[in-house]
Amino acid sequence: MKFLVINGPNLNLLGKRERDVYGSLSYRELEEKVTAHLEREGIECEFFQSNSEGEIVEAIQSAAGKVDGIVINPAAYTHTSIAIRDALLGTGIPAVEVHISNVYAREDFRRKSLIEDVVVGKVCGFGWFSYVLGARGLAQHLSEERK
Ligand code: DQA
Numbered sequence: 001m002k003f004l005v006i007n008g009p010n011l012n013l014l015g016k017r018e019r020d021v022y023g024s025l026s027y028r029e030l031e032e033k034v035t036a037h038l039e040r041e042g043i044e045c046e047f048f049q050s051n052s053e054g055e056i057v058e059a060i061q062s063a064a065g066k067v068d069g070i071v072i073n074p075a076a077y078t079h080t081s082i083a084i085r086d087a088l089l090g091t092g093i094p095a096v097e098v099h100i101s102n103v104y105a106r107e108d109f110r111r112k113s114l115i116e117d118v119v120v121g122k123v124c125g126f127g128w129f130s131y132v133l134g135a136r137g138l139a140q141h142l143s144e145e146r147k
Contacts, residue, residue, distance in 0.1 A: 003071050005046065007049040008078070011073060043135055045135065056087075057083050071095070071131055071135050097113060098122070099125070100130060120141050
């Protein structure tokens with residue numbers, strides 16, 4: 001199984017940015033840890049990070065037919081982007097929403113996600129491990145669907 005892991009704006013600053021909220025791992029370290037965990041479970045993953053909404057839309061569109069699913073942390077675009085929602089709907093690629101922090105324990109505006117009803121499920125609050133949990137959930141969902 002192959003997944004594209006998409007990360008939105010400011011996640012390239014992990015390790016420097018609000019460490020009390022997002023932890024001390026750098027973006028590269030997060031990529032390495034998630035890749036190593038998923039490899040052991042037979043899930044291959046490719047990472048993409050961008051600070052630009054349009055590039056994230058392009059990445060979703062280009063993934064069609066190339067991956068089995070998308071693990072997406074749209075970061076701040078979670079709360080604002082109709083374009084990312086439409087790209088997920090338009091391509092129909094099964095996706096899971098993940099967040100490093102517990103978005104429900106923070107400001108009210110973080111409770112609203114414009115993609116939560118078009119993804120298979122959502123994981124938040126487990127730091128870098130949210131990505132592993134999300135990918136596991138999506139892989140399980142896809143293998144049950146294929147039975
Ligand atoms: C985030 C939560 C978002 O509200 C925030 O804008 C981010 C990161 C997370 O992973 O916890 O940039 O998606």
